[in-house]
Amino acid sequence: MTQTVRVMKDPGDDGRFGEFGGRFVPEALIPACEELDVAFRDAWADPIFREEFHHVLREFGGRPTPVTYLARLSEQIGVHVYAKREDLAHTGSHKINNVVGQTLLTRRMGKTRVIAETGAGQHGVATATAAARLGLECTVYMGELDTQRQSLNVFRMELLGARVVPVTSGSRTLKDAVNEAMREWVTCVDDTHYCLGSVMGPHPFPWMVREFQSIIGHEAAQQLHDRGVGTPDFVVACVGGGSNAAGIFAGFADSSARLVGVEAAGGAAIAGGQPGVLHGMRSMLLQSESGQIEEAESISAGLDYPGIGPEHAHLASIGRATYVGVGDEPVLEALQLLSRLEGLIPALESAHAVAWITREAGRDIPLGSTVLLNLSGRGDKDVAQVREILRGRE
Amino acid sequence: MNSLETSLRTRRDRGDKSFVPYLMAGMVPDWLDHIDALVAAGATAVEVGIPFSDPILDGVVIQRASLASLSAGNTPEGILAELGRRSVGVPLVVMTYFNIIHHLGLERSAHLLCAGGVSGVILPDLTLEEAGPWRNVAHGSGLDTVLLVAPSSPEPRIEKIAAHAEGFVYAASRMAVTGRADDDGHAAAVVERVRRYSDLPVFVGIGVSTPQQAREAYEFADGAIVGSALVERVLGGMTPTQTEQFARDFVL
Numbered sequence A: 001m002t003q004t005v006r007v008m009k010d011p012g013d014d015g016r017f018g019e020f021g022g023r024f025v026p027e028a029l030i031p032a033c034e035e036l037d038v039a040f041r042d043a044w045a046d047p048i049f050r051e052e053f054h055h056v057l058r059e060f061g062g063r064p065t066p067v068t069y070l071a072r073l074s075e076q077i078g079v080h081v082y083a084k085r086e087d088l089a090h091t092g093s094h095k096i097n098n099v100v101g102q103t104l105l106t107r108r109m110g111k112t113r114v115i116a117e118t119g120a121g122q123h124g125v126a127t128a129t130a131a132a133r134l135g136l137e138c139t140v141y142m143g144e145l146d147t148q149r150q151s152l153n154v155f156r157m158e159l160l161g162a163r164v165v166p167v168t169s170g171s172r173t174l175k176d177a178v179n180e181a182m183r184e185w186v187t188c189v190d191d192t193h194y195c196l197g198s199v200m201g202p203h204p205f206p207w208m209v210r211e212f213q214s215i216i217g218h219e220a221a222q223q224l225h226d227r228g229v230g231t232p233d234f235v236v237a238c239v240g241g242g243s244n245a246a247g248i249f250a251g252f253a254d255s256s257a258r259l260v261g262v263e264a265a266g267g268a269a270i271a272g273g274q275p276g277v278l279h280g281m282r283s284m285l286l287q288s289e290s291g292q293i294e295e296a297e298s299i300s301a302g303l304d305y306p307g308i309g310p311e312h313a314h315l316a317s318i319g320r321a322t323y324v325g326v327g328d329e330p331v332l333e334a335l336q337l338l339s340r341l342e343g344l345i346p347a348l349e350s351a352h353a354v355a356w357i358t359r360e361a362g363r364d365i366p367l368g369s370t371v372l373l374n375l376s377g378r379g380d381k382d383v384a385q386v387r388e389i390l391r392g393r394e
Numbered sequence B: 001m002n003s004l005e006t007s008l009r010t011r012r013d014r015g016d017k018s019f020v021p022y023l024m025a026g027m028v029p030d031w032l033d034h035i036d037a038l039v040a041a042g043a044t045a046v047e048v049g050i051p052f053s054d055p056i057l058d059g060v061v062i063q064r065a066s067l068a069s070l071s072a073g074n075t076p077e078g079i080l081a082e083l084g085r086r087s088v089g090v091p092l093v094v095m096t097y098f099n100i101i102h103h104l105g106l107e108r109s110a111h112l113l114c115a116g117g118v119s120g121v122i123l124p125d126l127t128l129e130e131a132g133p134w135r136n137v138a139h140g141s142g143l144d145t146v147l148l149v150a151p152s153s154p155e156p157r158i159e160k161i162a163a164h165a166e167g168f169v170y171a172a173s174r175m176a177v178t179g180r181a182d183d184d185g186h187a188a189a190v191v192e193r194v195r196r197y198s199d200l201p202v203f204v205g206i207g208v209s210t211p212q213q214a215r216e217a218y219e220f221a222d223g224a225i226v227g228s229a230l231v232e233r234v235l236g237g238m239t240p241t242q243t244e245q246f247a248r249d250f251v252l
């Protein structure tokens, strides 16, 4: 029973979630991780810091985001779907919650600069945004392939005053951007904070990012309570590294709700991976027979990650949450369905969660159930790509 | 005390300086001939890289070498088997990332490393706090797990690392990943701090690229580790004979 008590709580000094997590970094980075752990612990226990965090998310970030009942979708599939509207948060996704927290912490630690990795550019844009607001210098590492695929986001970051460094090593995508940001961090830890974009990396990142994102779940629980819905039967979120899922799960960890994380089928670290060590953490990872990390493959750049946050690996191993995979095709269909039925164009990442709900309604999800969907982001960034794909078929 | 540490201590106690070159296994087809050349030139020990897809403590040169080795289809088992078939004549220290060991399994890794004639291991992403289970298995098999100290390591931490160090202490000269550098960074200060807590041989690594830099390191340290400067030349087509000539200048 001790395990259930500890679900989504403080992972302690060694940053362990069951057998996952920990801190696997070069010795040079240990002091910075320890400093961050102490600083976050201290800040998170400080009501003044918390109030500032909430204040910034209110007056700058657009929180609280509403919960919307998806009436037409619900009618069509026979389950009641409520969407937590992170697509309405500033910069168009939940990423803003984390970066507001981390940039406030950067300032509190007396550091003047942030670096970040980004895949599609969502976390990079969010980091550049939060850094601009506080006058922090910002450098974003982005796989060279991604800078080409998402050139508009590169321009956005530059408009916001950030420097974007194309990463040419390895597969030139998100995984390599994380490697490069870590290599860079070694050279500048004194004045620079590494603003990691998901619930991954060495302790305290997985815990800290989950705490900053937990505002999603706490708000949603209150909102569902206030409108008389109570505890939903299911809470469903897409999973790349797992930050939007961790954030919404955190509001329901101790409830009876079934927690479901939806991975891209081509990047399903839980279903297709094995325990391993990458990017500072022990978690579930896609890897080859000889322990080399493999590329994830997905239509959505934000889920193109071969690993998953260690707390998710733990939640899966104890059966508190379930992780499922959805392929590209149903995701495209779900994106179009939600657009037409509800007037909501979801991000391709979020469309994974929608796709699982529509697929499983009447199967894994009994008819008449109540489902809370985390609509982690809006689809503006993806419309050009989706247009290309759909046009190619005409 | 395991064999690596015994031989390095003996050498240090005689006042001899250690030159420890690094090569990535499998980065060129004749990599083992380069190792023989390094030994012929007078290397004290050879550090052998086992490639990993995501080397976060390596700069562009060793990244390229990893990629070359992986593209050639090399696996940890294959590399260790090849090493085991050569008798190199000096201690071999494997440098790789922890996932390689984790994936093979701790016991099996230790077994394969020993069968490959390896006597020490450097795992730059396996910190002291996480190293316990591996260290137990390794030590029981006669393998030393070498620990790093960085310029950023505070003294209480150096003391803790020193208490667990085996083989030698790897003093990172700078806050950087592997690669060439023009100066000797903070090497002297790091070595001095390590010496306050440890009587193990202390070798300087990261950024030592020229014979001149190695000689400077020999002034205050017991040895120098030279990686990228050598790897870059081997990738560029240097022959084993040229490798031997190149390496000679680093030997005191």
Ligand SMILES: Cc1ncc(COP(=O)(O)O)c(C=O)c1O
Binding pocket: A093, A094, A119, A120, A122, A123, A197, A198, A199, A238, A239, A240, A241, A242, A243, A244, A245, A301, A302, A303, A347, A349, A350, A376, A377, A378
């Ligand atoms: C809208 C959106 N949702 C989800 C993700 C995946 O990240 P995470 O799993 O950390 O929420 C991203 C990442 O870029 C995203 O942009």
